[in-house]
Structure formats: C-alpha cells, structure tokens
Amino acid sequence: xxxxxxxxxxxxxxxxxxxxxxxxxxxxxxxxxxxxxxxxxxxxxxxxxxxxxxxxxxxxxxxxxxxxxxxxxxxxxxxxxxxxxxxxxxxxxxxxxxxxxxxxxxxxxxxxxxxxxxxxxxxxxxxxxxxxxxxxxxxxxxxxxxxxxxxxxxxxxxxxxxxxxxxxxxxxxxxxxxxxxxxxxxxxxxxxxxxxxxxxxxxxxxxxxxxxxxxxxxxxxxxxxxxxxxxxxxxxxxxxxxxxxxxxxxxxxxxxxxxxxxxxxxxxxxxxxxxxxxxxxxxxxxxxxxxxxxxxxxxxxxxxxxxxxxxxxxxxxxxxxxxxxxxxxxxxxxxxxxxxxxxxxxxxxxxxxxxxxxxxxxxxxxxxxxxxxxxxxxxxxxxxxxxxxxxxx
Amino acid sequence: xxxxxxxxxxxxxxxxxxxxxxxxxxxxxxxxxxxxxxxxxxxxxxxxxxxxxxxxxxxxxxxxxxxxxxxxxxxxxxxxxxxxxxxxxxxxxxxxxxxxxxxxxxxxxxxxxxxxxxxxxxxxxxxxxxxxxxxxxxxxxxxxxxxxxxxxxxxxxxxxxxxxxxxxxxxxxxxxxxxxxxxxxxxxxxxxxxxxxxxxxxxxxxxxxxxxxxxxxxxxxxxxxxxxxxxxxxxxxxxxxxxxxxxxxxxxxxxxxxxxxxxxxxxxxxxxxxxxxxxxxxxxxxxxxxxxxxxxxxxxxxxxxxxxxxxxxxxxxxxxxxxxxxxxxxxxxxxxxxxxxxxxxxxxxxxxxxxxxxxxxxxxxxxxxxxxxxxxxxxxxxxxxxxxxxxxxxxxxxxxxxxxxxxxxxxxxxx
Numbered sequence: 023x024x025x026x027x028x029x030x031x032x033x034x035x036x037x038x039x040x041x042x043x044x045x046x047x048x049x050x051x052x053x054x055x056x057x058x059x060x061x062x063x064x065x066x067x068x069x070x071x072x073x074x075x076x077x078x079x080x081x082x083x084x085x086x087x088x089x090x091x092x093x094x095x096x097x098x099x100x101x102x103x104x105x106x107x108x109x110x111x112x113x114x115x116x117x118x119x120x121x122x123x124x125x126x127x128x129x130x131x132x133x134x135x136x137x138x139x140x141x142x143x144x145x146x147x148x149x150x151x152x153x154x155x156x157x158x159x160x161x162x163x164x165x166x167x168x169x170x171x172x173x174x175x176x177x178x179x180x181x182x183x184x185x186x187x188x189x190x191x192x193x194x195x196x197x198x199x200x201x202x203x204x205x206x207x208x209x210x211x212x213x214x215x216x217x218x219x220x221x222x223x224x225x226x227x228x229x230x231x232x233x234x235x236x237x238x239x240x241x242x243x244x245x246x247x248x249x250x251x252x253x254x255x256x257x258x259x260x261x262x263x264x265x266x267x268x269x270x271x272x273x274x275x276x277x278x279x280x281x282x283x284x285x286x287x288x289x290x291x292x293x294x295x296x297x298x299x300x301x302x303x304x305x306x307x308x309x310x311x312x313x314x315x316x317x318x319x320x321x322x323x324x325x326x327x328x329x330x331x332x333x334x335x336x337x338x339x340x341x342x343x344x345x346x347x348x349x350x351x352x353x354x355x356x357x358x359x360x361x362x363x364x365x366x367x368x369x370x371x372x373x374x375x376x377x378x379x380x381x382x383x384x385x386x387x388x389x390x391x392x393x394x395x396x397x398x399x400x401x402x403x404x405x406x407x408x409x410x411x412x413x414x415x
Numbered sequence: 416x417x418x419x420x421x422x423x424x425x426x427x428x429x430x431x432x433x434x435x436x437x438x439x440x441x442x443x444x445x446x447x448x449x450x451x452x453x454x455x456x457x458x459x460x461x462x463x464x465x466x467x468x469x470x471x472x473x474x475x476x477x478x479x480x481x482x483x484x485x486x487x488x489x490x491x492x493x494x495x496x497x498x499x500x501x502x503x504x505x506x507x508x509x510x511x512x513x514x515x516x517x518x519x520x521x522x523x524x525x526x527x528x529x530x531x532x533x534x535x536x537x538x539x540x541x542x543x544x545x546x547x548x549x550x551x552x553x554x555x556x557x558x559x560x561x562x563x564x565x566x567x568x569x570x571x572x573x574x575x576x577x578x579x580x581x582x583x584x585x586x587x588x589x590x591x592x593x594x595x596x597x598x599x600x601x602x603x604x605x606x607x608x609x610x611x612x613x614x615x616x617x618x619x620x621x622x623x624x625x626x627x628x629x630x631x632x633x634x635x636x637x638x639x640x641x642x643x644x645x646x647x648x649x650x651x652x653x654x655x656x657x658x659x660x661x662x663x664x665x666x667x668x669x670x671x672x673x674x675x676x677x678x679x680x681x682x683x684x685x686x687x688x689x690x691x692x693x694x695x696x697x698x699x700x701x702x703x704x705x706x707x708x709x710x711x712x713x714x715x716x717x718x719x720x721x722x723x724x725x726x727x728x729x730x731x732x733x734x735x736x737x738x739x740x741x742x743x744x745x746x747x748x749x750x751x752x753x754x755x756x757x758x759x760x761x762x763x764x765x766x767x768x769x770x771x772x773x774x775x776x777x778x779x780x781x782x783x784x785x786x787x788x789x790x791x792x793x794x795x796x797x798x799x800x801x802x803x804x805x806x807x808x809x810x811x812x813x814x815x816x817x818x819x820x821x822x823x824x825x826x827x828x829x830x
Contacts (some may be wrong), residue, residue: 125530157711157817159735159813167766171762172762174764178762223775244818278789281780
C-alpha cells in the first residue's frame with residue numbers, strides 16, 4: 023500500500039524522575055524539538071491529539087485537549103484528548119493520521135505525555151488498582167499481577183524459567199546504556215535481577231518497568247506534502263493497526279482465555295502488516311519497539327507479532343536474535359523497562375525512536391541500515407493494542 | 416429433614432502464651448489457643464461458612480443468633496449467598512451469651528425446614544480485655560430436635576461488652592452465673608454435660624460433681640453464643656448449658672456432624688493480631704476503595720448469588736454481567752445459572768505490594784466445576800500451598816470496607 027502519512031518532525035524529552043519539570047514543561051520540550059525539526063511554527067499546526075491515559079494518577083492534567091492548548095498556546099484549533107489505557111499514544115497517532123487523510127487538517131501534532139512523579143510510585147498506579155475499578159473484579163492485583171498470571175501459565179505450559187524472564191530485563195537495560203533519554207542507563211546483571219524483591223510472583227522488581235515522567239511528540243502531514251517542509255529526511259507510515267479485544271475484566275472471567283497471548287496485539291499486528299505488505303516480520307523488520315511493561319510481556323509479544331511460534335519466545339531471546347547485534351533488535355531504546363512508562367507517552371516515544379533509526383540519526387545505538395520498524399503498545403491484558411509500521415523515506 | 420450439624424472454626428489461632436508474653440504475665444500452665452477470624456471474616460461470613468456445609472434446598476425459615484452481627488450488614492447477604500429466597504422469614508436472636516440456646520429453642524418450635532445458625536465474632540474485644548479468651552466461630556443446624564429446655568434470667572452478668580469495644584469483668588458477680596447454671600443443669604438428667612463459660616473458676620464451681628464433656632475452651636477460646644455448640648463432637652444426644660444474664664440448658668439431638676476439625680495457622684504475636692483486627696476499619700486503602708450500594712444490589716445475583724449468565728440465543732455461559740452476547744450478538748438476554756463453588760486453579764500470583772496485614776495477597780484464576788471461570792483472592796492459606804491444578808472451594812469473605820459497605824464476595828480456600 024502506498025504510504026500516505028509522513029512524520030516530518032519528532033521530539034522526545036528525557037524520561038525519568040523529572041521533579042523540576044511540570045506537565046506543561048514536558049509538552050513544550052517534546053513539541054518544540056519536533057517543530058524545529060519540521061521547520062514549522064506552532065501556529066501552523068491545524069489539529070492536535072493529546073495522549074494522557076491517567077490524569078488522576080498524576081496531576082489532574084490531560085483530562086481534556088484544553089490541557090495541550092494551555093501548555094502551548096494552541097488556541098483556536100481542534101484538540102482531541104485520547105485515553106485508551108496504555109494504547110492511548112498509538113490511538114492518538116491513528117486518529118491524527120485519519121484526520122489528515124480525510125483532509126480535515128493539513129498539519130497534525132500528536133503529543134503523548136504523563137506526569138507521574140509529582141507523587142510517589144505507591145501513590146500512583148498501585149493506589150489506582152486498590153481504590154478504583156470494580157469493587158471485586160481484579161481486586162488484589164497490581165498491574166504486575168495481571169501479567170504475573172500469564173508468566174505462571176508460561177512456566178507451567180512451556181517451561182519458561184525465571185532466568186528467561188530476567189534475561190529480557192538484562193537485555194533491555196544493556197541496550198539503554200546507549201540511549202541518553204532513558205531513565206536507567208546502566209547494565210544490570212542477571213543475578214541482581216533474579217535476587218531483586220518479589221513484586222507479584224514470579225515477577226520481581228527488576229522485571230517491572232519503573233514509574234517515570236516523560237513526553238514525546240510528532241508532527242504529521244500527508245506524504246505528498248512532506249517535500250514542502252524544511253526536513254529532508256522525513257519518515258513514512260506504512261501501516262497502522264488498532265484492535266480492541268478481550269476486555270478489561272472479561273479475560274479474567276473467560277474460560278476460553280488462555281493467558282498465553284495478547285489478542286489485541288495479534289489482531290493489530292495482522293492489520294498493520296497487511297497495510298505495510300509485510301509477510302515475514304522477522305526478516306523484513308529492522309527493529310521493533312514493543313511494550314515490555316513487564317519482562318513476560320515482551321516474550322509473549324514476540325509470538326503475537328509473528329516472530330516465532332507460541333512457546334518458542336525464550337529461544338529467540340536466548341540465541342541473541344532480539345539483541346542489539348541480532349537479526350531483529352527489540353527495544354534498542356531500552357524499552358519500558360529502562361525508560362519507564364509515562365503511560366500516554368510511551369507509544370510516541372517508540373515512534374520517535376523508530377523515526378530516528380530510519381533517518382540514520384540514532385547516534386551510538388543506531389541499528390545499521392534501518393529501513394522498517396515496528397512500534398507496539400497495549401493496554402489491559404493485551405486487550406487494546408496499536409501497532410504502527412514506520413519506514414525510511 | 417435429616418439432622419445435620421456443621422461448625423466453622425477460623426483458620427487463625429492466637430496462643431495464650433503470646434498474649435501472656437505481650438502483657439508481661441506468666442505463661443499459662445497448659446497450651447491454650449483462641450481461634451480468631453481472619454481480617455476478611457465477620458459474623459456473616461462465618462455464618463455462611465457453617466451453613467454452606469449443609470444441604471439447604473428445603474430450608475424455608477432462618478434463625479440466626481449472634482451478639483456481634485455487623486450493623487452495616489445483615490441477613491440479606493446471607494440469604495443471597497446461600498441461594499435462599501429473599502422472602503425467607505428471618506428471626507434474629509441476640510442479647511446474652513445464652514442466646515444461642517434460646518435461639519435453638521425457637522428454631523425447634525418453628526419446626527421442619529428451619530435453618531439455625533449461631534455466629535459470633537468476639538476476638539476484637541481482646542484488644543480491650545486480653546485476659547478473657549474471646550474467640551470467633553459459627554455453627555449451623557438443620558433437622559433440629561431438642562428436649563429438656565430450661566432457661567432462667569438474671570440481672571447479674573459478670574462479663575459485659577459495650578459498643579465501643581470495651582469488655583469488663585465483674586469478678587464479684589461470678590456467683591450469679593454459678594447459681595443460674597446450678598438451677599438449670601440438674602434438669603438435664605445424669606449424663607455428661609457441656610457447660611459453656613469463659614471463666615475457669617465458674618466452670619470448676621459448676622462442674623463439681625458433674626460428669627462433663629471435653630471443654631472446647633482451651634483449644635478454641637470463648638465464642639460467646641456459639642460456645643455451647645462447640646461441645647458437639649459426634650452424633651447422638653448432647654446435653655449443653657450456657658450462662659449469660661442467667662443460664663439456659665437443653666438436650667440437643669445432633670445428627671451428622673460435618674467440618675468440625677479445621678487446619679490452623681498460629682499468629683506470630685500479639686502485635687500481628689492487633690494489625691489483623693484493625694486492618695479493615697483503619698486501613699486507608701480499604702475505606703477509600705470504590706463501592707456502591709446500587710451497584711452491589713443491581714448485580715447481587717451474579718456477585719453474591721454466584722450465578723453465571725447463559726445466553727438465551729446460543730447458550731454460552733458468562734460469569735460477569737452481560738448486555739448483548741459477545742459470542743453470537745444475541746439480544747434475547749440471559750438466564751441465570753448457579754455456578755459450582757468448587758474448582759481448580761488455572762493460574763495465580765502472590766502480590767507483595769497490595770495492602771494486607773498478612774502479606775502477600777494471593778489472587779487465583781479458578782475454573783469452576785461444570786463451567787465458568789472467576790478470578791478471586793485466596794485466603795486462609797500459605798503461598799506455598801498454591802499451585803496450578805490444585806482444588807479450591809469458594810467461601811464468602813469481606814474484600815474491603817469501601818464506601819462504608821460490607822463488600823462481601825468470594826475468595827478461594829485450598830481444599
């Protein structure tokens with residue numbers, strides 16, 4: 023399919039405990055980097071999409087597109103706030119792309135941002151799981167627990183080991199050494215990971231992504247308009263897949279749910295691959311940024327995005343295929359495990375990352391000859407997912 | 416209706432030795448324990464635990480005896496959980512430590528089809544009066560037959576508890592309990608008698624010259640109105656008496672006895688017991704958790720009744736409320752189907768970061784016998800007991816105090 027959308031500018035803040043940066047500071051930082059790269063003034067933006075998933079967990083910012091307008095003085099244009107759990111960013115991106123294709127806007131801004139560290143981590147997502155949601159369904163779970171139950175099935179059914187889980191974390195932390203915008207930028211050895219405190223059996227502290235602040239932004243135009251802008255090395259969007267499946271509580275009450283697959287991811291990947299004309303992702307993709315909220319998540323995603331058969335994921339990890347020097351580096355940025363997961367921002371950070379690699383501008387961590395990359399996020403037990411395929415111009 | 420007797424003895428045990436250690440008293444001469452409710456139990460959940468062990472199909476009347484029914488709760492939750500009709504006549508008997516026997520006498524008069532429950536959750540009073548072995552337990556009976564019932568009321572009562580959780584012992588009034596017991600027990604005849612009391616001195620005075628049944632006090636503690644029933648250990652005639660603003664006595668014809676012995680776990684110390692007792696009321700997370708009366712009422716058949724919903728178009732079974740069938744798109748609605756309370760663990764985790772006085776919190780995904788899957792917390796177990804494939808039973812427990820409501824739902828105990 024002929025690519026119809028171009029990314030002419032991308033920006034990303036430092037991800038971490040940014041105590042001196044407000045929600046608005048994060049937005050401005052990421053947006054201005056993208057706008058400068060695109061060579062545009064903010065007033066040239068005709069429509070914007072704001073991805074913040076949990077404003078109540080952070081600082082009550084991001085409940086409305088108004089919060090993006092206020093941060094940048096973007097008054098007078100339509101601004102949509104998108105909230106779709108951890109797939110918010112991919113969904114915001116998709117909606118911006120559709121508005122461009124409909125001719126509704128000619129220059130679109132997508133910003134993903136979350137300010138989580140104006141509170142302690144225990145006062146944010148954990149408190150949300152304890153105090154909100156259904157009075158009984160999933161009560162007792164932290165986010166980690168909802169994936170721990172997948173891990174225990176993998177251990178029982180496929181012989182997955184604690185060391186396999188720890189290796190995902192070890193790989194991504196090592197990758198992050200080369201990513202100046204990651205939060206944790208040091209290698210951590212397997213033994214340390216396997217001895218870290220238990221969070222939700224079998225997931226330990228270092229199997230879990232940290233709680234961080236961050237923002238990322240992209241400026242999108244229709245592909246045929248890209249040459250009109252200053253940036254000569256734009257990236258192209260080859261496919262966007264978005265799927266809702268399974269539900270939030272429903273999977274935990276569904277006898278047919280096997281807890282070995284993220285159905286939304288599988289479906290979104292199929293749609294994106296069809297649009298991009300990809301039939302052998304392991305061979306055709308140069309890199310992939312996937313949703314490693316917990317170590318088990320990355321492994322399950324390998325088979326759900328068609329890199330291998332179900333149950334075979336640990337082999338792909340252990341034989342080095344998904345490492346920096348391997349056939350298909352996964353999470354060369356360090357992933358969520360190293361950058362943290364400011365929920366609404368992650369998907370745009372991934373798109374920023376892929377963009378930099380296909381532009382040849384990824385610095386020390388550059389994947390050589392990167393031409394085609396996959397960015398994937400999901401929310402719930404893999405229930406709502408976005409897969410975006412981006413290519414070199 | 417055959418006579419069936421069932422008891423629920425809580426899993427947690429607090430030893431007298433720990434209490435003496437905490438209060439600087441000399442250790443007791445022989446090992447004694449109080450069985451106490453877990454942080455997720457109360458008089459209603461224990462009532463369910465006892466009654467769920469006996470067949471309730473032909474029950475059409477309920478008598479429930481307790482001095483500690485939670486005021487924010489009530490028998491409606493029990494009726495729903497036991498799958499009894501909401502128009503079942505309910506009689507609540509309270510008012511003294513002997514109200515269990517008074518209630519059983521009423522239940523006997525109400526006749527066939529009466530379910531009798533005595534339930535007591537006294538252990539929180541230990542915080543104000545550690546020297547009394549306050550404990551928690553519940554019993555249930557159907558097919559009730561009694562004889563030789565005698566009761567006498569007295570203004571004197573040596574052990575009182577008030578609404579603010581203060582228990583008081585009036586040492587000099589022990590004589591009144593002894594006198595009241597001595598006036599009713601001889602009428603039971605010559606067989607061994609189980610006399611229920613919290614106090615060794617009252618017990619030994621009354622038991623002088625009596626043949627006595629083995630006293631449950633050292634093993635279980637004093638469970639208030641339930642106590643006389645803890646003398647029932649096997650089928651047959653059991654003569655019991657209890658003091659309490661006077662005294663009462665009767666001969667009980669006990670039929671099949673179920674679920675009396677129960678595995679137990681010792682609480683590691685008095686401080687831990689204090690944490691367990693105060694968790695529900697005082698814990699931030701537990702009060703702030705969202706809950707809603709209208710939501711709980713709307714979904715009571717699915718939540719409390721443990722019913723699944725079967726699509727009228729395609730027969731697919733769902734275990735959480737549905738609107739349109741997600742399998743066939745059917746719009747003909749759903750029929751309720753009672754789910755089994757037994758099942759097998761499909762997956763699990765142990766959560767170390769969820770607030771609890773006895774961490775970790777275990778969550779299990781359970782495949783119920785005959786169909787349907789639920790995800791619930793596990794309780795009354797050590798993490799090492801949980802494995803994929805193990806058999807569990809669903810019991811009614813309190814999840815949290817969100818919205819000031821008694822948020823009863825199902826938890827899994829390992830079989």
